[in-house]
Amino acid sequence: MTDFTPTEMMTIAAARQLTSRDVCFVGIGAPSAACNVARLTHAPDITLIYESGTIGTAPDVLPLSIGDGELCETAVSTVAVPEMFRYWLQGGRISIGFLGAAQLDKFGNINTTVIGDYHHPKVRLPGGGGAPEIATSCGEIYITLKQATRSMVEKIDFYTSFGHGDGGDHRARLGITTKGPTLLITDLAIWRPDPVSKEFTVVSLHQGVTRDMVQETCGWTVRFADDLEQTPPPTELELTTLRDLQARTAAAHGGSKKGN
Amino acid sequence: MAQFQSLADAVRDNLKHGDTVAFEGFTHLIPHAAAHEAIRQGITDLTLIRMTPDIVYDQMIGMGLAKKVVFSYAGNPGVGLLRRMRDAIENQYPRAIETVEHSHAAMANAYEAGAAGLPVAVFRGYKGAGLKAVNPDIKSVICPFTGEELAAIPAHRADVTFIHAQKANAKGDVLIEGIIGVQKEAALAAKRVVVTVEEVVPDFKDLHPNLCILPHWTVSAIAVVPGGAHPSYTHGYYARDNATYLDWDKISADRELFTAWMQEHVLDATPEVFAERVKGL
Numbered sequence: 326m327t328d329f330t331p332t333e334m335m336t337i338a339a340a341r342q343l344t345s346r347d348v349c350f351v352g353i354g355a356p357s358a359a360c361n362v363a364r365l366t367h368a369p370d371i372t373l374i375y376e377s378g379t380i381g382t383a384p385d386v387l388p389l390s391i392g393d394g395e396l397c398e399t400a401v402s403t404v405a406v407p408e409m410f411r412y413w414l415q416g417g418r419i420s421i422g423f424l425g426a427a428q429l430d431k432f433g434n435i436n437t438t439v440i441g442d443y444h445h446p447k448v449r450l451p452g453g454g455g456a457p458e459i460a461t462s463c464g465e466i467y468i469t470l471k472q473a474t475r476s477m478v479e480k481i482d483f484y485t486s487f488g489h490g491d492g493g494d495h496r497a498r499l500g501i502t503t504k505g506p507t508l509l510i511t512d513l514a515i516w517r518p519d520p521v522s523k524e525f526t527v528v529s530l531h532q533g534v535t536r537d538m539v540q541e542t543c544g545w546t547v548r549f550a551d552d553l554e555q556t557p558p559p560t561e562l563e564l565t566t567l568r569d570l571q572a573r574t575a576a577a578h579g580g581s582k583k584g585n
Numbered sequence: 586m587a588q589f590q591s592l593a594d595a596v597r598d599n600l601k602h603g604d605t606v607a608f609e610g611f612t613h614l615i616p617h618a619a620a621h622e623a624i625r626q627g628i629t630d631l632t633l634i635r636m637t638p639d640i641v642y643d644q645m646i647g648m649g650l651a652k653k654v655v656f657s658y659a660g661n662p663g664v665g666l667l668r669r670m671r672d673a674i675e676n677q678y679p680r681a682i683e684t685v686e687h688s689h690a691a692m693a694n695a696y697e698a699g700a701a702g703l704p705v706a707v708f709r710g711y712k713g714a715g716l717k718a719v720n721p722d723i724k725s726v727i728c729p730f731t732g733e734e735l736a737a738i739p740a741h742r743a744d745v746t747f748i749h750a751q752k753a754n755a756k757g758d759v760l761i762e763g764i765i766g767v768q769k770e771a772a773l774a775a776k777r778v779v780v781t782v783e784e785v786v787p788d789f790k791d792l793h794p795n796l797c798i799l800p801h802w803t804v805s806a807i808a809v810v811p812g813g814a815h816p817s818y819t820h821g822y823y824a825r826d827n828a829t830y831l832d833w834d835k836i837s838a839d840r841e842l843f844t845a846w847m848q849e850h851v852l853d854a855t856p857e858v859f860a861e862r863v864k865g866l
Binding site: 403406414443444451456460461 | 611667674688689708716764830
């Protein structure tokens with residue numbers, strides 16, 4: 326395969342984790358790209374749901390916001406937002422929640438609310454939106470973000486959405502019955518929680534990535550699995566699908582950037 | 586009973602100083618023209634409720650209309666942060682605002698509870714979430730049948746809700762299509778409802794029987810404002826003006842630039858300018 330960027334590898338590695346059987350609640354940005362690459366390659370029957378109420382959407386370009394008209398026009402059904410959160414999310418109909426993060430800790434807890442103190446913040450971030458309940462009502466949670474010491478931190482400033490808390494059985498102790506974070510895909514590696522401690526552990530390194538590179542861009546001491554694998558590089562089809570999708574998106578949005 | 590009025594009259598008759606008000610629309614159908622009219626009339630000390638404050642509340646907060654904001658996602662969707670709202674929170678400029686922060690699920694449930702005439706919204710939420718510790722409105726109840734602990738927050742009961750919709754018929758029934766968001770719930774939860782519409786048609790004959798419609802007797806006032814959602818969009822009429830959302834990041838970053846922009850495009854403008862803004866979208 327030809328050259329690819331770490332971000333392309335991240336998106337494609339994330340896309341590979343999804344199947345046609347999944348019902349996926351999609352966050353904007355990297356999760357949205359991964360979910361749509363999956364739909365356009367090996368998972369044509371995946372159900373993608375955005376919190377604006379669009380169920381089974383199949384956009385030709387990536388949406389700029391979660392409420393773009395394209396999502397509604399291509400959806401199986403568009404429901405009201407209270408119905409979205411009550412019947413579909415809280416009702417337990419969604420198997421995977423796919424989230425990004427501003428700050429993440431090793432137990433999959435996410436902060437997108439504030440940097441610093443909540444009442445006197447250094448930086449006021451947008452906040453949680455749907456994430457607090459996505460994190461606890463979806464069957465399991467996949468997280469994707471680019472590695473950096475400022476985003477992968479030992480302790481997050483605010484618990485916007487709950488992962489495994491302090492680790493172990495913390496979710497169960499709070500009465501949460503869903504699995505929580507089961508997968509973290511970064512631009513360097515694939516991580517899964519330890520079955521007992523729930524600490525994210527690197528299980529696969531992307532091509533050309535070393536253990537040192539993973540540690541240097543992570544704010545906690547990284548654990549590596551004993552049988553560390555290597556992530557297969559993107560195939561021609563995967564890379565072409567992603568790049569075509571991004572080219573269509575750039576043309577549609579006038580080259581504007583993505584985000585939530 | 587729905588009264589057809591000019592936007593200026595509809596706002597003057599329904600929005601008062603100190604009111605609790607929701608301008609709703611989930612990315613789609615955001616009632617920008619109505620908010621601009623409220624800014625022109627200088628109606629202040631408002632408690633603003635909205636899931637995503639968006640540009641519409643960034644402008645109202647930046648012009649000093651808000652004393653309190655109840656919200657669940659303070660971002661510029663697809664772009665980044667809301668800089669006027671941040672300036673108010675971080676630097677009390679142009680005035681200090683009180684904030685009450687929720688999740689989307691909580692806000693949607695609170696509107697639904699308001700529409701249902703209940704004082705409280707009950708749902709499975711906020712488990713392990715930090716907002717519980719900083720928002721005293723987030724409490725819990727024990728299910729009397731299963732013993733499960735559930736989140737409880739007050740219902741939203743606004744004095745007035747503003748929405749934008751595709752069309753009204755001659756009687757004043759209102760049709761909303763596409764991403765319908767929380768508008769029906771926000772409207773039915775409020776004491777008064779003001780709707781701006783793209784157009785008025787004689788009747789809704791031959792339409793699908795299950796469309797989202799607010800009957801005329803649930804609506805206080807209707808004002809015809811073509812383009813009235815811009816830079817948000819109206820499904821079937823014009824697309825979201827993403828370039829304006831991107832430009833807002835620059836305009837809102839600077840207090841003087843913001844003030845000059847608001848003077849030219851809001852204070853010195855009229856609702857008629859919205860039709861011009863959506864041409865070509």
